[in-house]
Amino acid sequence: MVTPNPDFSKEIAAAGGEEVKMCFQCGTCTAGCPSGRQTSYRVRKLMRMAQLGLKDEIINSDELWECSTCYTCVERCPRQVPIVDIVIALRNIAVAEGHIRPQHKGTAKNLAAFGHAVKVDDKISALRKEIGLPELPPTVLSNEAAKKDLDKILTLTGFDSITQE
């Protein structure tokens, strides 16, 4: 037995996924989902679970992270439900409660360390120079003050709780 929890919809709405209530369960999303062909991720099911407020089941699931955000479902949804926004909202709720994979934590740490999602690689820096580009791109990587500004944004928005163990 599952116990529906209507309060969860408020939490989803606060995270930017209010329109989950628009879903009328036709299944067009699942039919076109490329991840659903390979995994047990079912978009329609996730939308229904969100409507019912099955928070624990959602935030503890692998399926929540099996969406590649390709927007095929959003393009085809007859109710124009912004499904990817809802997936993002659910993931935000999951992460806020500590559900984040080590690989994803690694990407988050790259952002905190470099201001970029990938690490600086010395071989690539050398190659950049060879083809006439500056060794480091003219981004936060080339300006310490700019990187500090970004760091401050990460701190002010609570990102440190993700990157710090």
Add this chain to the structure above:
Amino acid sequence: MAKYAFFLGCIAPLRYPGIEKSTREVCAKLGIELVDLKDASCCPAPGVIRAFNKKTWLAAAARNLALAEKEGLEIVTICNGCYGSLFEAAHELAHCPETLAEVNKILAEIGMEYKGTTKVHHFAEVLYNEVGVEAIKAKVTNPLEYKVATFYGCHFLKPSNIKGLDDTENPKILDELVEATGCKSMPRKQKTLCCGAGGGLKAAFGDVAKKFTETNLENMKESEAEMIIDVCPFCHLQFDGVQKDLGYSFPVLHLSQLYGLAMGMSKEELALGVHITPVNL
């Protein structure tokens, strides 16, 4: 002369610098002035950083948008992920004054403000809509004859309700852009199927991502294409990196690199040697 703030993102400058180099050269040849968007950061990545903490994503994206606004320039990106993030963040901030005000409280802490005016473009969109296929043809000095699989990726055209660039089930922009060089775009099944890399899937469930890629590769082979042309360094990385394990060896080029070849750049300048799958042309 059209002038844009050039947003580099992460994977192009830090993994495939030939994409950055060729974009600079090709834009110069086509009369597009690129001004480096100095001090920019990661867009930040829409499928991961936005999925972890939307507030962080929006504020950091707003910082990038504000840097361009201060220069009075519209942004051009060479990556679907950057385009997705910056376009969607700009859209949200332009349409929701409350959100903009909240973001500006954060930006005020670093002495910045975003008024909500920056427009964001994709490189391929600028080429197609601003330069035009005929003007591009006129700049081709080294016509090419490859049979090509065009790969749109997801966040170039979608979500179409706010982007409105092309038909998302059967798009043609990239096919026309590729054929401007003399190449032939080969029709294939499931042309708009995701590469599998996005949304944190590559990082967390790499084998699932690889299955997406494999289906694409099978369809590309069946279409008799001999090369993949993408408009996103992340799709580029996915195809370039995983196809060997799957028994494929398509050269993978970003549109800017194909144009570089067609406009007389050397293979060295295109940094093709850094590609994981050898590019033997």
